[in-house]
Amino acid sequence: MTGNALLSLKNVNVGYKTLTGTVYAANDINLDLYESDALGIVGESGSGKSTLAMGVLDLLADNAKVTGEAIFNGKNLIGLSEKEMRAIRWREISVVFQKSMNSFSPVYKISEQIYDIYKVHKPSATRAESDAAITRLLGVVNLTDRVLNMYQHQLSGGMLQRICIALSLIFDPKIVVFDEATTALDVVTQGQVIGEIKRLQRDFNVSSILITHDISVVAETCNRVAVMYAGYLMETGPVRSVIKEPLHPYTQGLISSFPTLETGKTMIRGIPGTLPNLKNKVQGCVFAPRCPRVKDICRNERPLQRSATPEHMVACHFFGRE
Numbered sequence: 001m002t003g004n005a006l007l008s009l010k011n012v013n014v015g016y017k018t019l020t021g022t023v024y025a026a027n028d029i030n031l032d033l034y035e036s037d038a039l040g041i042v043g044e045s046g047s048g049k050s051t052l053a054m055g056v057l058d059l060l061a062d063n064a065k066v067t068g069e070a071i072f073n074g075k076n077l078i079g080l081s082e083k084e085m086r087a088i089r090w091r092e093i094s095v096v097f098q099k100s101m102n103s104f105s106p107v108y109k110i111s112e113q114i115y116d117i118y119k120v121h122k123p124s125a126t127r128a129e130s131d132a133a134i135t136r137l138l139g140v141v142n143l144t145d146r147v148l149n150m151y152q153h154q155l156s157g158g159m160l161q162r163i164c165i166a167l168s169l170i171f172d173p174k175i176v177v178f179d180e181a182t183t184a185l186d187v188v189t190q191g192q193v194i195g196e197i198k199r200l201q202r203d204f205n206v207s208s209i210l211i212t213h214d215i216s217v218v219a220e221t222c223n224r225v226a227v228m229y230a231g232y233l234m235e236t237g238p239v240r241s242v243i244k245e246p247l248h249p250y251t252q253g254l255i256s257s258f259p260t261l262e263t264g265k266t267m268i269r270g271i272p273g274t275l276p277n278l279k280n281k282v283q284g285c286v287f288a289p290r291c292p293r294v295k296d297i298c299r300n301e302r303p304l305q306r307s308a309t310p311e312h313m314v315a316c317h318f319f320g321r322e
């Protein structure tokens, strides 16, 4: 990918301090997001996807320690004060969570709650201004302004999630992060909401980061993908080449676990084994204990990211050495 990065992560590490040791949830992450980019971050549950994104936005629990750089508009987001960060969150970088739809209160109309959020970022705004701003966006997610007069219990999960997506766009952010934003929805609604995410990616001048364990969602909505495993980046590249020609044995296993991505396959192979304990610092490749191709070097030496093409990177000892 050429062009300037909109958001550039350099050696980002996140550790959670616990009574029994530190959980190393994101390690030495280097990743760029470009203008009009749709980047998917994919990996099993517990691989550190949310930790990485929320660490950059300072939305993690107090026991998290984030180090490294996340350069946005020439500023390092890591280490900003809460006040400085508040000026960026929502206005510049907004987030839609899996559980966003549960965050509405049952006792106020939707429009009142949207107004409350709107005022936090624009204290002088009137209710009419807030209503107009959200109405403009409801169409993008296939809703009408009828929902503004309704209460949370009168709306389905899919409708509430759509309102959250509309709300994420209200200040024209540069980046929207979707963290498992469609996971809690039924399959049909998920398909519709994915369609709407695609539409907003196309029609708004916004870059997106879509976090999911489902690589088929990435295949449908993203142009680039970063594959995470146990807190490490395994492979990054254009979605088409990563899916067609995955270079890391982990990505290969992940893709063959989704039969819809490989036509003609009836057996789901899966990846034997489970995620390692993230409290143990790894000397070699973190995937070595589960890797079908493991050799001595994998247990002893951390593989560095290597370029297959200028856009496609992989952290595996065997890439380019066969």
Ligand code: ATP
Pocket (backbone or CB within 6 Å): 016, 017, 018, 023, 025, 043, 044, 045, 046, 047, 048, 049, 050, 051, 052, 061, 063, 064, 180, 213, 278
């Ligand atoms: P999922 O797909 O389930 O959302 P994920 O890839 O987003 O998973 P994270 O939620 O980032 O994974 O979690 C990464 C690791 O960090 C997990 O082992 C998790 O248990 C651990 N973790 C998350 N929050 C904390 C915390 N506050 N304290 C200690 N460990 C934590």
Ligand code: MG
Pocket (backbone or CB within 6 Å): 049, 050, 051, 179, 180
């Ligand atoms: Mg998560």
